[in-house]
Amino acid sequence: MESLKLLLQIYTRPGFAFSEIMDRGSWLIAAGLTLVIALLFFGTINAKLNEAYRIPTVAEFIDPTMYDVDPESPTFEAQQQRSMEAYRAALAARRTVPIVGDNFFKAFSFDPIAFYRPLLALSIFYVPAVILLISLFTGIASFGLLLRRDYTVLATCTLFAWSAAHLPFAIAGLALTVTDVDPLAYFGLWVASGAVFGAFMLFATRTVFGTSFGIAAVTVALAWVSIVLSVYVFQYVSPWLLSPFLLFWLIIYFGGFLGGEVRGFGNAFRQRQSLKRFLQNATVNPKDADAHVQLGLIYLDRRQESRALEHFDKALEIDPEETDANYELGRLARKKGELQKALDHFSIVVEQDDKYRLSEIWREIGATYLDAGMLNEATDALEKFVARRSVDPEGLYYLGRVLKAKGENDRARDLFEQAIQAAKSSPYFRSRQLGQWSKLAQKEL
Numbered sequence: 337m338e339s340l341k342l343l344l345q346i347y348t349r350p351g352f353a354f355s356e357i358m359d360r361g362s363w364l365i366a367a368g369l370t371l372v373i374a375l376l377f378f379g380t381i382n383a384k385l386n387e388a389y390r391i392p393t394v395a396e397f398i399d400p401t402m403y404d405v406d407p408e409s410p411t412f413e414a415q416q417q418r419s420m421e422a423y424r425a426a427l428a429a430r431r432t433v434p435i436v437g438d439n440f441f442k443a444f445s446f447d448p449i450a451f452y453r454p455l456l457a458l459s460i461f462y463v464p465a466v467i468l469l470i471s472l473f474t475g476i477a478s479f480g481l482l483l484r485r486d487y488t489v490l491a492t493c494t495l496f497a498w499s500a501a502h503l504p505f506a507i508a509g510l511a512l513t514v515t516d517v518d519p520l521a522y523f524g525l526w527v528a529s530g531a532v533f534g535a536f537m538l539f540a541t542r543t544v545f546g547t548s549f550g551i552a553a554v555t556v557a558l559a560w561v562s563i564v565l566s567v568y569v570f571q572y573v574s575p576w577l578l579s580p581f582l583l584f585w586l587i588i589y590f591g592g593f594l595g596g597e598v599r600g601f602g603n604a605f606r607q608r609q610s611l612k613r614f615l616q617n618a619t620v621n622p623k624d625a626d627a628h629v630q631l632g633l634i635y636l637d638r639r640q641e642s643r644a645l646e647h648f649d650k651a652l653e654i655d656p657e658e659t660d661a662n663y664e665l666g667r668l669a670r671k672k673g674e675l676q677k678a679l680d681h682f683s684i685v686v687e688q689d690d691k692y693r694l695s696e697i698w699r700e701i702g703a704t705y706l707d708a709g710m711l712n713e714a715t716d717a718l719e720k721f722v723a724r725r726s727v728d729p730e731g732l733y734y735l736g737r738v739l740k741a742k743g744e745n746d747r748a749r750d751l752f753e754q755a756i757q758a759a760k761s762s763p764y765f766r767s768r769q770l771g772q773w774s775k776l777a778q779k780e781l
Contacts, residue, residue, distance in 0.1 A: 370499050381525050
């Protein structure tokens with residue numbers, strides 16, 4: 337019942353729903369939902385589309401009795417000719433897929449008995465493709481690390497997304513089976529289900545990896561290539577040949593290990609869920625502000641700022657001088673344009689720790705003063721930060737902007753060039769994250 341509730345929440349609050357799936361979802365239940373909904377979807381919509389658009393074969397029009405006749409006799413040739421004429425007539429009379437015609441079957445299939453394919457295609461091809469693209473586009477971690485850490489959680493969210501996207505159309509297809517409807521209606525349902533799945537995956541990808549909608553959109557769009565690849569593979573490889581992979585995956589998921597080194601994919605998912613439950617239980621303690629801070633950070637990573645704000649506020653209710661909560665609230669206030677509120681929070685952080693987060697607090701204070709147009713105050717804060725972190729592209733960029741606004745163009749130019757160089761020389765795993773400041777500095781030159 338809880339899984340069904342999570343599934344239904346995707347329609348109204350997708351970001352919230354996928355966050356809850358990360359905390360309380362189960363891959364096994366998600367896989368079961370996918371198989372059940374796929375069985376209904378393929379048995380209605382795909383069955384109708386296959387009936388309408390499938391390409392007939394010559395064998396369907398050959399009279400088997402012709403093989404009892406001498407192949408060189410006129411009777412055999414006449415029967416063969418009739419079979420070929422019937423085959424060509426069927427080809428000429430058949431419907432074709434709108435716009436793309438038979439080219440459609442190079443990338444997709446309407447096979448009504450292949451209801452198991454979505455589970456295999458998503459688990460084996462699509463989810464790893466999304467993780468690979470996220471690794472390439474964001475540089476947050478290597479592909480191997482992301483695969484070990486996030487495969488199961490993303491797979492669970494993906495299967496829930498597929499199920500939610502196809503359930504309404506499967507029900508609509510079931511309702512239409514008792515009526516005489518043009519195949520175009522079923523094709524429209526088929527296309528719409530894929531589009532809705534893509535939309536849900538935007539929220540799933542953004543929630544799991546904390547990316548922007550732009551990166552999530554590009555990732556989801558390009559990852560469709562893996563679905564096409566799966567169609568080609570299934571054309572030549574029996575799904576039963578994939579059973580060793582599935583057995584291996586289940587062993588890994590349930591926490592197995594090989595040689596003491598390969599730990600279960602499922603372990604990372606269960607540990608993440610256990611940590612969340614532990615933190616939620618810890619918030620029962622009216623004096624534990626840190627639990628609220630950690631929960632707030634988790635929701636920030638998932639781009640759920642309202643829920644993060646709620647926990648940071650609760651942390652301050654417990655301890656008004658809680659450093660991490662004040663810092664994050666200051667950043668959120670600055671993002672919303674509440675600059676004085678941001679400075680109030682930052683001032684508390686500075687009183688607690690002048691070098692908080694390797695002095696990043698001064699970079700945030702300087703950027704806030706810059707947004708407020710208080711250039712002298714911004715200069716003092718950013719000069720202090722750059723003196724301590726001379727190769728931070730973000731700090732160099734902000735200080736360059738301040739000096740440019742004050743008319744010190746030569747020094748501002750030097751700082752922009754330093755920001756570009758600092759981003760280029762940063763370690764690989766940070767180069768993509770810092771690249772935005774290099775681009776912004778180049779625009780200022």
